[in-house]
Each structure stands twice: as C-alpha cells, then as structure tokens.
Amino acid sequence: MFVGAVFFPLLGATISGFFGRWIGSRAAQWSSVGCMVLAAVCGALAFAEVAMDSRPATVGLGTWIDVGGFELAWALRYDTLAAVMVAMVTLISTLIHLYSVGYMSHDATPPRFFAYLSLFTFMMLMLVTADNLAQLFFGWEGVGLASYLLIGYWYDRDSANAAAMKAFIVNRVGDFFFMLGVALVFLTFDSIDFSEIFAAVPQHTGDTFLGLNSIELIGVLLFLGACGKSAQLGLHTWLPDAMEGPTPVSALIHAATMVTAGVFLVCRMSPLMEFAPNALTLVTFVGASTALFAATIGCVQNDIKRIIAYSTCSQLGYMFFAAGVGAYQVAMFHLFTHAFFKALLFLGAGSVIHAMSDEQDIRRMGGIWSKIPVTYAVMWIGSLALAGIPFFAGYYSKDAILEAAFAAHSLVGGYAFICGILAAFLTAFYSWRLLILTFHGEPRADEHTMGHIHESPVVMLAPLLLLAVGAVLAGYLFYDFFVGEHEHAFWAGSIVNAAHNHIMHDMHEVPAWVPLAPTVVAVLGIALAYFLYMVAPGLPARLAAAVPALYRFLLNKWYFDELYDRIFVGPARRLAAVFWKIGDVRIIDGMPNGAASLAAGASRGAVRIQTGRVANYAFAMIIGLVFFVSLFMLGLR
Amino acid sequence: MSWTLALPEIVLAVAGLAILAGGVLPKRDTFFPASMAVVGALLLTAVLVIGQEEGTAFGGQYVSDSFSSFMKLLTILGGALGLLLALDWNEKEGLGRFEFSVLVLYATLGGMVMVSANDLMTTYLGLELLSLPLYVVAAFNRDDARSSEAGLKYFVLGALASGLLLYGASLIYGFAGSTNFDRLAEALSAGQQASPGLVVGIVFVIAALAFKVSAVPFHMWTPDVYEGAPTPVTAFFAMAPKVAAIALLARVLLGPFGDVAAQWQQIMLLVSMGSMVLGAFAAIGQRNIKRLMAYSSIGHVGYALMGVAVASDEGLRGLLVYMAIYILMNVGTFAVIVAMRRGGRAVEQVDDLAGLGRTDPGTAMWMAVFMFSMAGIPPLAGFFGKLYVFLAAVQGGFWVLATVGVLTSVVSAYYYLRIVKVMYFDQGVGALDRAPASLSVVMAGTGLFNLLFILWPAPILAAAGAAAAALLA
Secondary structure, three states: OHHHHHHHHHHHHHHHHHHHHHHOHHHHHHHHHHHHHHHHHHHHHHHHHHHHOOOOEEEEEEEEEEEOOEEEEEEEEEOHHHHHHHHHHHHHHHHHHHHHHHHOOOOOOHHHHHHHHHHHHHHHHHHHOOOEHHHHHHHHHHHHHHHHHHHOOOOOOHHHHHHHHHHHHHHHHHHHHHHHHHHHHHHHHOOOEHHHHHHHHHHHOOOEEOOEEHHHHHHHHHHHHHHHHHOOOOOOOHHHHHHHOOHHHHHHHHHHOHHHHHHHHHHHOHHHHOOOHHHHHHHHHHHHHHHHHHHHHHOOOOEHHHHHHHHHHHHHHHHHHHHHOOOHHHHHHHHHHHHHHHHHHHHHHHHHHHHOOOOOEHHHOOOOOOOOHHHHHHHHHHHHHHHOOOOOHHHHHHHHHHHHHHHOOOHHHHHHHHHHHHHHHHHHHHHHHHHHHHHOOOOOOOHHHHHHOOOOOHHHHHHHHHHHHHHHHHHHHHHHHHOOOOHHHHHOOOOOOOOOOOHHHHHHHOOOHHHHHHHHHHHHHHHHHHHHHHHOOOHHHHHHHHOHHHHHHHHOHHHHHHHHHHHHHHHHHHHHHHHHHHHHHHHHOHHHHHHHHHHHHHHHHHHHHOOOOHHHHHHHHHHHHHHHHHHHHHHHO | OOHHHHHHHHHHHHHHHHHHHHHHOOOOOOHHHHHHHHHHHHHHHHHHHHOOOOEEEOOOOEEEOHHHHHHHHHHHHHHHHHHHHHHHHHHHHOOOOOHHHHHHHHHHHHHHHHHHEOEHHHHHHHHHHHHHHHHHHHOOOOOOHHHHHHHHHHHHHHHHHHHHHHHHHHHHHHHHOOOEHHHHHHHHHHOOOOOHHHHHHHHHHHHHHHHHOOOOOOOOHHHHHHHHOOHHHHHHHOOHHHHHHHHHHHHHHHOOOHHHHHHHHHHHHHHHHHHHHHHHHHHHHOOEHHHHHHHHHHHHHHHHHHHHHOOOHHHHHHHHHHHHHHHHHHHHHHHHHHOOEEOOEEOOEHHHHOOHHHHOHHHHHHHHHHHHHHHOOOOOHHHHHHHHHHHHHHHOOOHHHHHHHHHHHHHHHHHHHHHHHHHHHOOOOOOOOOOOHHHHHHHHHHHHHHHHOOOOOHHHHHHHHHHHHHHHO
16 A cells, blocks of 8 residues: 555556557556556555554665665655655546546647656655655656656647756756755764654754754755745746646646645654754745745736746745744645645646637636636636635635744744735735636637637546535645644654744634734735726726836746846856867867877878888888897897 | 607697598598598597696607697687688688698697797797698689789798798807707896897797787788688688797797896887787778788787786786687687678678678677677677786786777777678668578677676686796796
8 A cells, every 4th residue: 555655656657658659548548547546545545544543654665775884775654744745646646647638638649648747746756755865855856857858748849848948957956955955964964864864853953064053054955955846936937937838737746746845845854944943034034935926926927827837836935934934734734735726726727728729828818707617616716725715725724824924923924924914915816817817808819719619528627626625625624633633643743843843832822813814815805806807907907007117027027037047047058158169179079080080190101001012021021120139239238 | 758748739740641641532522521520630639638748748849738738729729710611611712622621730730839839949840830831721712813912922921931030040049059948048047148149039039920920010911911812711810820829929938038028028019019009000991801800910919919028927818818819709700701792702891791780680790799899898708808918017017008008999999890880880782692501600609709708707717827827937
C-alpha cells in the first residue's frame, strides 16, 4: 500500500511512455489512468492508517549511497505530513488524468503526455515521502524535469519551448540555494537524514558558519530553494509563462503539486525552522509581499489562465506567511483546500477554453453562461472557495491563516495580516472580474466560435464535479483535524511547534472582528467587480486611462521580466557571445583545426620521402647508420 | 649440452623436407594438403616448444628459456595464421602451389632459430633462413610486376642489411674476442668502458635488426613491399619476421649488451620515437589499405620498441604483451583485407570498404573491433598493449617517450577511425563478395580475443612476466 501509492504512477508512466507505441493510444491512456486510480486508492488507505489512526511508518527500499561512513537509503517516510500530501496528490492527479483523456482527445501523441503526467506524479510522491534531503532533492529535481517536459509538451511552439526553459532555469536558481542548504545541513549535522537532523537540532543552535548562525542560514537557504519551486516574489516569473503547457498540466503543476513543494519543504523542516526566527521572519515577509503583489497583477491580466496563475502565486504567499508565523498546520491546511479549488478553477478554465475553440483571452468571451451551465456552476464554486466566502473550503483555511498572522503579535505578523486582508479583497475582485467577463455581458467572440460552443464530455465533467464537492466540503470536514481541536493528535509530531510557539492556541483567541474581516472584504471585492463590469462596463477602461502609469505597471507585471532581462539575461548573452566567438570558434576550434592541418602537412612530407627507388632507400639506411654511429661515438666522449 | 634441446626446430625442418618431397611427387595440385601438413607440423612444433627444457646446446650457440618459448609460440602462431589466410586467396589468384606453404614453414623455422640464437653466428643463420623464403614469397605472384618489384626491392635492401649484420658481427668479434652472447656479456661487464670499435659493431647489428622489424630509418622498404606483395604474404610479413627480429633485438641488447645500456638506449629511443611519429603521420594520406597497414606496422613497432628502449623488467614485459596482442589484432585486420574482393577480383583501396556496415555487418563489426583495438581504445586488447609499454616508460622516467607515444596514438586514431567511418557512413559502390568461411573463423577468433582480453589478461601477463624475468636474470 505504502509502496503502491508511490510506484503505481511510475508503472503507469513506464507503460504509457515505453510501450504506448505498441499497445495503442487508448490502451496507454487508460492504463495510466488505471495505475493512478490504484495509486489513489493506496493513497487514501495510507492516509486513513497513518493520519487518522496515527500509525506512522517508514518503508525501506534499499541502500542508495554507501561511501566511507556516509550512508543513504531509499525509504518512504509516511508520517501525517507525508500522508496528507500523498492522499491529496494521488487524488487530484487521478482526476486530472481522467480529465486529460477528454481534453487531449484531439492531440497527436497522448501516450507521451500521459507518460510525462504520471512521471511527474511519481516524482512528486518521491519528494513528499522522502526520508532524507537527498531523496527529497531527487524528487525535487524530478518534478523540475517533468514540468519542463510538460510545459514544453507542444515542442513545435516557440513560446512553449521558451516557457519550458524559463521554468527550468528559474527553478535551477532556487535549486542552487537548496543544494547549498543541504550541504550546510550535512556540514552542521553530519547527516541528511530527517530523523537524525531533527533530533540533533537543539544541540546545534549555537553553531556558526562564516560568522552566521548555521540554523538560520540553513533556514534561509532552504527557503530560497522553496521560493524557486513555489514561485515566490523574485523567482515567480516562470509560473505565469508556464501556462503554455496544456491546461491539465497547469492544473496539476500549478495547483496541486509542484508549486506546493516549497511550502511542504518549509513544513517538513519545521523542527529546524522553529529555531531560526530570523529565517521565519523572512519567510513571512516574502510570503505576505507575494500574496499582495500577485493579487494586484491578477486584477488587470486578460488571459484566463494567467489570472488563475497569479492567483496561485498569491495563495502560495498566504501559505508561506502562515508557515512564517509558525502555524505550519494552517499552511498545510490551506495547501490542502487550495489544491481542490485551484485544480477546479484550472480545469474549469480548460473546459471554457475547450468550448471556445482554444480562445484564452477573456476580452473575447462573454455571454456564454447559459451554453455551458455545468462549467459555469463549477467555476462559481471554485471562485467562492477561492475568495473565502463562508462555508466553502477556502473560507476555513484563509480565515485560519489571517487569524494566525494577527495572533503572531509581531511587526511582520501585522504586515502579513494587512497584506492578507488587502489580497483577500483583490482576490475576490479579480475572481468575479474573470467570472463576469467570461460568462456574462454581450458575447464578444465571433459568430463562428459562438456557434461551436458546447459543454465538455462527461469524462471531463466528472472530475470537475468531484473537485467541486471537494472545494465545498474539504474545509468543513477537515478543519478540526488540521487546525482545530484534534490538531495535536492528527499531526502526531510530524510538524513541530517549539515550546515558545503558542500560535496554534493563540489563533483561536483573536478579537471577534478578525475572523469576520476577510469575509467582509471579499464581499466588498465581489461588489466592486459587479459594479465595474456588470453595472458600468465602460468604467474600467476610463479608470485605466486615468492612471495609465499604474495600469501599465500592473499589466506588465511590475516589469519583473524586463528587469531580469536587463540585469541577468542580457549580460549573460553578451558574455556567451564573447566566449563563443573568441573562446570557442577561435581558440577551442582553432587548436584542433590547426593541429589537423599540421598533421596533414607532415603526412604529405613523410610520403614525399617515399620515392619508390631502391637507391634512395639504401641511401636512407646508410645515412641513418652514420647518424647513429656518430651519435654513439659522440656519446662516448 | 644435448642436441635434443633443439628438437622443435629439428622436427620442423625434417617435416618441411618431408612435405617438400611429398609435394613434388603427385602430378596434381597439392597446395591444400601441403598447407594442412604445414599447419600440422607447426602445431606439433608448438607442442614441443611448450614442453621444451631450459638450457643451452651446440656449444652455447643455442639457448632455450621461457623468453624463447614465448616468442617462438608467437612466431609459430604468426606463421600458421598467415598460411591460413593464404589458403583461399592463393587458390583464387592462381597461386595455389605447394611450395608456398613450405616456404612459410622455413621462414618460420628461421624465425625460431633467431629467437633461440645465443651466438652471433646463430643469429646470422636464423636471419638468412628467415629472409630467403621471404624474398621468394614476396615475389610469389611472379606474373605481377608489382609483386616481382616488391620481391626484388626487399632482396636488394635485405642483402644490404645482412651485410651490415655481418660487418657488425665481425667488428664485435674483433674487439671483444668472442661471438657468443655469454662470453660477450662477461667481457663487457668486466671492462669499464666499451671500445669504440665494439660500439660501432653494436650499431651495425642494431641497424640490421631494425631493418627486419621495419623501424625508422630502416623502414623504407616496408610500404612498397607491403603494397606489392600478395596480401597474405603481407600479413605474414607483419607477423612472424617481426616477432623473431624483435625477440633477437631484445635478447642482444638486454643480454650481452645489457651492461652498456646507457650507450645504446639513446639510439633505441630515437628509433622508437621516429617509428611512432612516422607511422602516425605518413599513414594519414594513404588510400591503399595495404600501404596504410605498412605505416601502421611501423608505428606499432615503435610502440613495442619503447619496451626495449626503457631497458627494464616492466619494459620487456610490456614489449612481450604488446607483440602478442599486436599479432592477434593484425591477423584479424588482414583477414578482413584478404577477404576484400568484388566480383572475384581482389580490391585494396580504403574506399572499397564503403558501405560494408550495411552489406556485410559481421565483417564490418570485426573490422571495427580491430580498428578500435589498433587505435588503443579501451576496453579492447590494443589498449592494454599500449598501457603496459607506456606504464614502463613512465616508471622508467622516460616522460618524453611516453608523451610522444600518447600523442602519436591520438594521431593514428584518425586513420583507424576513418576506416570505421568509411565502412559505416560512406556510400558504397557495391557489395563486396562474401568472406570465405576460413577467414570468417579467423576474424571471429581474433576479434573475440580483442574483445575479451580485458576479462582474462592474467595468462598472457603471467607468461610475459616469466619470459621477461628469464631474459633479464
């Protein structure tokens, strides 16, 4: 069961990837879906046993590295934290596999797509069940690779290739810090095994490295690594571009799995992070800033998937600042509920795009709600959950996060609270902007597209409906376990709050207005969106014209891409050109080319001696003899 | 002292006479049975060599030790395999005369005598016994101008080399008072400084033997003779005489003249380096594969002589291993060259191999194995041959020699790999004829040796180590 949950996806990927050509496209698709279903069943059973019955386990798979006293094992570490992730990832991934059967039906090479998708799932599961940092890094790089393959799945499009490379390279920047962090962990603790690290943290709180506190430094480095994966401010630029991949990929990578790896890492390292207060402050600050920053951009984007992508970025910011104030459980809770409604929104958007003949610009949509009612309904549910409207999943987790931020009673906690409230307002605003522009108002698409609009097939709708159920109920059902009264028994030590950290208690004792605030601002956001786009549809354009600088600043995503282009990409290209033209062409190529022409010349010379005349040959022999004799005689003197 | 010590040579000589007599009598063509009889005689001789006792005979003129056994086995192997290559070829070219096999037998016998020589007189005897049949087989295709020319050139220059040997031998006798290697060794270890006359004599002897192994600058005959002689003869040239002459060179230099090594070492260094460099560069421009193999063999001799030049235990062992491996990759390569026929006519241009990778994948694969092995690419046998001599050079502190060796083997890799490229990537003009079974067997056997040497190198290494120890003891 434990092994199955992780390795069934690998089996599916193998079948679909290596044998897809022989068994045919349909068989390949359904076999990988079948493997995912088995994995999801295993994942659910594992969740029930580990998290609900509090029976954590570690399954050894064998030795990986054994050099000079340094030993690493392949092992699956199933504690509550891992079990939550495994159950969530396998479930969401299964639904997305199923949805893809419909979505990719017009594609040329579905087996390749399903192989990548299953491989990605496997890598993510390896990441979350890792027993040591090296194995986690294996999964970490694995999801990076799989996301590269998936984003660039339509490799004949230039933009997809560019986006895939961008995602990979930006992730590498984060990975670099992650590797430094792992190295420092090994230097400090002499081990990268989780249990050994966590047990040894208290003895090493005073250690320093280059004059800095080691634990703090590890915390910062690992967080910077997490920033890359989880698209936090500074390293977020790849995420919106990654929308070049097929929509199910966006749903899988940018909702349920890959981007949450960073949050997972911070929570996984909670026993260590607890002793790094400054690193946690940084986490809170970056997370809160990202939450607000991404929300502002989301308000003016026009591509339906990009809006949702920025919303993901923003929600990840929420998770980080929750972890930053010490409420890792709350961060995990939001991660869990977010997976449902964000996957729902992405797949719903996919359904809209499918219906609109691959149109993604919401300015060319509108007035289609009656033609695709099911999609319309699930998008409503997803948006309500995202905005945090009471009793939908997002309400429980987002409220808990803001309460935790308020209860932190620190400067940065207050900053996070304010950013969070503002972001909640913007979230509601852009969600309804999206809903209204997409489904209501006058149809702005051409006749041809409008004539083709159709509801998606059952194989796509079924996952949507299941996810909708999750988006409604996930918060209500699991609140008590994740952050409520059973919290302590549920997590069973897989997340550690240090003795000085009372946040899980304090967050329930905040003033009465705090839990209400997010709901109020969300409703205000909805109202504003309704007013601007429903009642007075001409107003947004005039607003944009009134403050053109601000509008362009937001539309161009705070000019992050341009800035990076100027600072990193341009100089790197110029340097590369120098190396190429002088270093490679002149020096590196020049040396062998020169040597080769020298050799050819020497060869011609050597052949010329060979005249074919016996007299010459005899002469050469005698000359050689004379030469040697004289050499010998001179050597004797 | 007992004449029975030389039993292998005596048996082989008598067998040769018997085959000669048996071949003359019947009216019909007896090439095949005679060849089989020669191969049988060689096998019998090999068995006798393995069982040979150690010691000296004929008043110290003949010596038998593990070094001579090792080299004799290689010589016999070269002779037998050379004859096997000729079986099919000679029939097809109308050269199926039984004298050929008897000549090969006597050349091999001459080589064995050289290997066992312990006296300058025996040396000369063996050398001439080896050379005379070689002159004849080089010109064996007497209706072909190129073959006749090759035989004549070889004869004229070979006579010159023999003259040098005799002149050197008489100088040595005159200044040292003996022709026996053991006496010479005593005389040289007793005297503090070798006299100039003796030194000149040594140089003359070295020159004559360098001619036989075609080392620079006594190599000039090699490309012309290799190209002109019938292909199986070329293969034979590249094996048995080389082994015998290198064995003799090693015995002379490291035995009686071992104590004056400092003086001849420099010459051997130059010979070795010159051979490596010439073998690498001159072969680049060659289009005829036999000519190319001539330069290749010059290069290989250069590597082998590194082992003599460093004048150490490891060097000698490296030399012996190198020769064993060289024989086996060379015979495989020549098996492919002998098999090169299109429409019944022998072809010998490198470009004739074009497209072989598609038309005859088996042969092409073995050829690729041999080429990679010759280029010294691991894990094939050729790599280990080079490894041991380079190792000896480095251990002896001969950095320049080792560096030149490594660099020239890079250059020579070019033309070996070019053959592979031609076989697999060039467009062929037409398929070559199927290789006869006898050649395929030789290719497969030697190819497997080259592939699998890495797994069981121990027997050859051990035998070479014992042989080297026997000579230097």
